[in-house]
Amino acid sequence: MAGELVAERKSASFDIRELTYLLGGGKERVERREYLQDIVAKDPVFRKEDHLDRVGYFKRSLEKSKRFYQLKTEMNLNMDDIRFVKSAIDQELPTDLHDGMFVYTILGQGTDEQKEYWLPKAACMEIIGCYAQTELGHGSNVRGLETTATYDADTEEFVFQSPSLTSAKWWPGGLGKTATHAMVFARLLLKGKDHGVHPFIVQIRDMETHRPLPGVQVGDIGHKFGYNGNDNGYLLLRNVRCPRHNMMMKFSRVTADGKYEKPPHDKLSYGTMITIRAFIVFDASANLQRAVTIAVRYGAVRRQFSQEAGSKTEMKVLDYRMQQYRLFPLLATAYAFHFTGEFMLKLYRDLQKDLSTGNFDILAEVHATSSGLKAITTWTTADGIETCRKCCGGHGYLNSSGLPELFTRYVPACTYEGDNVVLLQQTARFLLKALADARASKPLSPSVQYLSNIASIKGERCTVKRVEDWFDSEVQLAAFRHRSARLAAVSGRRVQSEIMSGKSPMEAFNVSMIELVRMSKAHVGYVIANSFIDAICDIKRADLRTVMKRLCDLYALYTISNELADFLEDEYMTGSQTKMLRQAIEQCLIAIRPDAVPLVDAFALSDFVLNSTLGRHDGDVYNALWEHARAEPLNKNEVVDGYVEHIRPMLKQQVVVASARL
Amino acid sequence: MAGELVAERKSASFDIRELTYLLGGGKERVERREYLQDIVAKDPVFRKEDHLDRVGYFKRSLEKSKRFYQLKTEMNLNMDDIRFVKSAIDQELPTDLHDGMFVYTILGQGTDEQKEYWLPKAACMEIIGCYAQTELGHGSNVRGLETTATYDADTEEFVFQSPSLTSAKWWPGGLGKTATHAMVFARLLLKGKDHGVHPFIVQIRDMETHRPLPGVQVGDIGHKFGYNGNDNGYLLLRNVRCPRHNMMMKFSRVTADGKYEKPPHDKLSYGTMITIRAFIVFDASANLQRAVTIAVRYGAVRRQFSQEAGSKTEMKVLDYRMQQYRLFPLLATAYAFHFTGEFMLKLYRDLQKDLSTGNFDILAEVHATSSGLKAITTWTTADGIETCRKCCGGHGYLNSSGLPELFTRYVPACTYEGDNVVLLQQTARFLLKALADARASKPLSPSVQYLSNIASIKGERCTVKRVEDWFDSEVQLAAFRHRSARLAAVSGRRVQSEIMSGKSPMEAFNVSMIELVRMSKAHVGYVIANSFIDAICDIKRADLRTVMKRLCDLYALYTISNELADFLEDEYMTGSQTKMLRQAIEQCLIAIRPDAVPLVDAFALSDFVLNSTLGRHDGDVYNALWEHARAEPLNKNEVVDGYVEHIRPMLKQQVVVASARL
Numbered sequence A, B: 001m002a003g004e005l006v007a008e009r010k011s012a013s014f015d016i017r018e019l020t021y022l023l024g025g026g027k028e029r030v031e032r033r034e035y036l037q038d039i040v041a042k043d044p045v046f047r048k049e050d051h052l053d054r055v056g057y058f059k060r061s062l063e064k065s066k067r068f069y070q071l072k073t074e075m076n077l078n079m080d081d082i083r084f085v086k087s088a089i090d091q092e093l094p095t096d097l098h099d100g101m102f103v104y105t106i107l108g109q110g111t112d113e114q115k116e117y118w119l120p121k122a123a124c125m126e127i128i129g130c131y132a133q134t135e136l137g138h139g140s141n142v143r144g145l146e147t148t149a150t151y152d153a154d155t156e157e158f159v160f161q162s163p164s165l166t167s168a169k170w171w172p173g174g175l176g177k178t179a180t181h182a183m184v185f186a187r188l189l190l191k192g193k194d195h196g197v198h199p200f201i202v203q204i205r206d207m208e209t210h211r212p213l214p215g216v217q218v219g220d221i222g223h224k225f226g227y228n229g230n231d232n233g234y235l236l237l238r239n240v241r242c243p244r245h246n247m248m249m250k251f252s253r254v255t256a257d258g259k260y261e262k263p264p265h266d267k268l269s270y271g272t273m274i275t276i277r278a279f280i281v282f283d284a285s286a287n288l289q290r291a292v293t294i295a296v297r298y299g300a301v302r303r304q305f306s307q308e309a310g311s312k313t314e315m316k317v318l319d320y321r322m323q324q325y326r327l328f329p330l331l332a333t334a335y336a337f338h339f340t341g342e343f344m345l346k347l348y349r350d351l352q353k354d355l356s357t358g359n360f361d362i363l364a365e366v367h368a369t370s371s372g373l374k375a376i377t378t379w380t381t382a383d384g385i386e387t388c389r390k391c392c393g394g395h396g397y398l399n400s401s402g403l404p405e406l407f408t409r410y411v412p413a414c415t416y417e418g419d420n421v422v423l424l425q426q427t428a429r430f431l432l433k434a435l436a437d438a439r440a441s442k443p444l445s446p447s448v449q450y451l452s453n454i455a456s457i458k459g460e461r462c463t464v465k466r467v468e469d470w471f472d473s474e475v476q477l478a479a480f481r482h483r484s485a486r487l488a489a490v491s492g493r494r495v496q497s498e499i500m501s502g503k504s505p506m507e508a509f510n511v512s513m514i515e516l517v518r519m520s521k522a523h524v525g526y527v528i529a530n531s532f533i534d535a536i537c538d539i540k541r542a543d544l545r546t547v548m549k550r551l552c553d554l555y556a557l558y559t560i561s562n563e564l565a566d567f568l569e570d571e572y573m574t575g576s577q578t579k580m581l582r583q584a585i586e587q588c589l590i591a592i593r594p595d596a597v598p599l600v601d602a603f604a605l606s607d608f609v610l611n612s613t614l615g616r617h618d619g620d621v622y623n624a625l626w627e628h629a630r631a632e633p634l635n636k637n638e639v640v641d642g643y644v645e646h647i648r649p650m651l652k653q654q655v656v657v658a659s660a661r662l
Ligand SMILES: Cc1cc2nc3c(=O)[nH]c(=O)nc-3n(C[C@H](O)[C@H](O)[C@H](O)COP(=O)(O)OP(=O)(O)OC[C@H]3O[C@@H](n4cnc5c(N)ncnc54)[C@H](O)[C@@H]3O)c2cc1C
Pocket: A097, A131, A132, A133, A134, A137, A138, A139, A140, A141, A170, A171, A172, A173, A227, A232, A412, A415, A416, A417, A418, A419, A420, A421, A422, B302, B304, B305, B317, B320, B321, B322, B323, B390, B391, B392, B393, B394, B395, B397
């Protein structure tokens, strides 16, 4: 068994370790990551358990939170280090939103004095915060939040009310049982005037007893698909107060006598959200990497059906063309998302630079692109994890495969930080505006340059003449650009015609949504392919460049074939080019096969993180499955609890049967 | 809140109850179902609990098994009744495979004497059986099973051995802790000759102590994604014996002196599998019905975003075109699968009749069609449940939505009873043979009549000229037929050319798999659309026929648009017909919207079965969510278990921090 993967690794066309360095930001950074992840793996506090009930699992999660904080302090971990350690801990923690959104909001929306006051407290856990935006009745529509913060000039305080059942905060991570403070998003009321939703830091628990403060009703919202190590909570506020300076005042402020001062630019508070979204794209890659590692390694160990009559030797399931067709595009996608994540971080850094110099030009594009990328990468990853699980046959259904939990913990990424359908509408709004700019010959942002020749798309045709032509990155990008421009034109016409027919712009937008989403998906597809292709040009080592180009081809061509109608509908591509496209894809699958295990090895995911009987580095799958079954609590007793009460009465014909009811 | 659904129900274009009768097989049968389901719902043994650990959950599952048996006996339930009661119990039970595959195998493969001996014992639970086919190393490839049964003529017994780690039985439901007997599939060895895999009834536990018999090593395989109320088990046999007459001998037999007598027809043992598959298609519909009921009702209650500046009234999310586009095709699919299930049961009954008269003509087609239908309906349903969950936004991630458990319990249907990719290959083999028959002008089975004009497909064109033309069932079927025939031709050519290039038939089949699967999916798409269209002709009431026709249109047109490239690639459809197709689909969405809630109501799923805070009949979603949160064990104490040990030390700056490690 173990021999299977040794042989697979010998067939690598490239230096696996060098690819790990390329992905991981260099030798030093990778070694630092491995050093930290090893500390986590060896720490008994971070052991993984399979059989805890909710209360026990939550208590263990708190223990991990504390241990994480201890490590962070002892080792003086920086931001990079913290990401490494958290990814090694590989579990949601009750303090994740304290470390994340709570602190980010202070960083992004607090004044310098507020940052000086709150950040040190947060850093040393003197307070534990959470991000309390969503309510029972409102998630996507933040402007519809009902919680109110009324200013009381006499005491210089805000007074919070939850005016209805649906106004309860509902979902904030860490709120239920852990947080002492909440970043509460509430409608600011000044002298009866509603100034819309703003963030305030509200203390919700007593610092001595940890009991909810008077007027605070708080708890956990219940068992979830996953994430049960996090106490997503509810919160009702009745006459709860906070000092005036607890309102985050970098952009809007309330003076001591209750005057409101407006923000200079109404999109400024997007900064925090965009950082988060850049990391969401990286996380999509990281999660898909895990799923693909498990399925590819297992596929190289699992043998099923002999391919010659009478032969005892069976075929590795990874050698079935269909298994390759299901898995290798996901392998390519995991790489594509990684490079797209790098592209986004760069975009975000550029944005930060521009914003600090008062330049807001790039903001709309970054917001639109990050929204669309978040939607597409999370959907693709959620579906991809489940495909990988199905590719493991029956054993993929065991928790010990590592895939069920990976899925349940990942899928909410499609919903939190913005429901994906709602986000794609942000992308669509930007694209419609860019289309109008293009028609008016105004300058276009980098990602939508393809709209500049919107007038000439009708005549454009795919230039492929032979199968090999499909491996030309320019040919691939031309197809993506053409499709995006065409669908933008189609969408623009659709919305226009709805408005002409008398609908309001909002109504027109809603009824055109199917087209608009198609357009937005096409745009994002182009951005990802473009990021991947660009990244390859920067790779110095020839062996890595070659294998990455192959994956990039597969990503681009598979995406085109998967959304093929978009390219056929206007006869941009012909039937014979389609046939060549399919041949090109199969050539990619064949070329990637010898590198498949090396390519997942390059992700350098440790057995501790994979936590998978099927995805182990040594391929010793069957012994691992046995080991795991041994630990099942039901196997503690030879005769199961319930035998005497339920099984034996049946076998012994002692089930009391009343006279027939009917 | 509750008012929302009352209004929705008023807009029904049809009599909801009459549709329930149509789906449920008439008034009497529906009332019987509701009567039985009500008994289950009121029985405290069948209450649903959310917070049990594995051992506790399993014990409760045994209790439900016993109670089910009690009801079955008391009320003398027939097959139909049993399905109703089991669907109301709505949980996997440790005895499910006893009632199912164990008994079916005796029915299908036992002789009359064997049936007389075993079935009464099974019926009164004097023994509890399971279906032990899959091994750790072999699931899909049943011929590769390693367990051996060697005949010992001296004692007239078979002697069972598990010769390797991978030969352990692994997965059989009920095997781990419950079953006293197993239907063991093992290689029959007679005087050193291997006669392939056959089923034998082997006793594995002592009838007095329930302990494993000598030589039997048995237990539970561990925690799973779902199905944890079932003790899927492992089994190793060392010199375990069973009497000769425990081999199921309807088709193959071993004489007392150890002679093997062959089956007359090698496909006969497919009978059991085909019954199971017919029910799998019904179950796909039943599961999709549940998910769609929850998402549609919640969508009619949930409001998010006002569509006019300044307005307080927000839009129902079900009124967003995109939400309709995600949900209504699934609603249509739930109906399509129901009628396809009825079609399959009829096919199966015809098959039974034919087989009993020694006519095997239809067997190949029924096997191929049922294989393909099983694959497509289970995949579509698994994906559909998750889409419905995502359509419920954040609250869909709560277990109390009912959707997480529905998903985890449903997804293994894509794997058990045959991995879907492996099954589609069965369909493909049949289609390739039918194609050869068509080319040789041999008679074709009913479902592949479309191959009869294989020679003329090149010139066929879609005849749509106006949007309304797409609502012509003949136009829809023509498109499905054309696609299926064309893809069969493409696949046939591909396999031929691979063979011409020197590959073995098996190799040629493997490398052509992507095309073959596309062809098989197309065939199944045609069968489903055809079943739905046929069923509508038989509906007598005009109101029901009209609304079903609308759903059928949506099903057919959405399927075409979803797999559009198949219809564009050879220019069967034009760009302008595609545009009309999209318009036709949007017209369907608009027409279905007022009937959406009535159409899910017609499934008549009780609140007990839905077990969903979001899908309740009365629409009182937000109160239900509150109720449920109250029951969360974490909320028992105001200050959570773990505060003293983990939270307080952080807040109080008492976490012991060693001097920096680095
Ligand atoms: C695990 C998890 C953790 C979370 N953590 C936090 C946290 O720490 N803090 C916090 O404040 N919140 C948190 N949330 C809440 C989360 O941000 C919201 O659930 C999310 O924003 C979705 O909003 P919603 O639930 O209102 O969805 P809804 O908007 O109600 O969506 C329901 C359906 O309606 C559709 N829809 C809605 N509007 C439109 C439209 N205009 N057009 C078309 N379709 C539409 C959606 O696509 C979806 O299908 C968390 C949620 C989860 C699941």
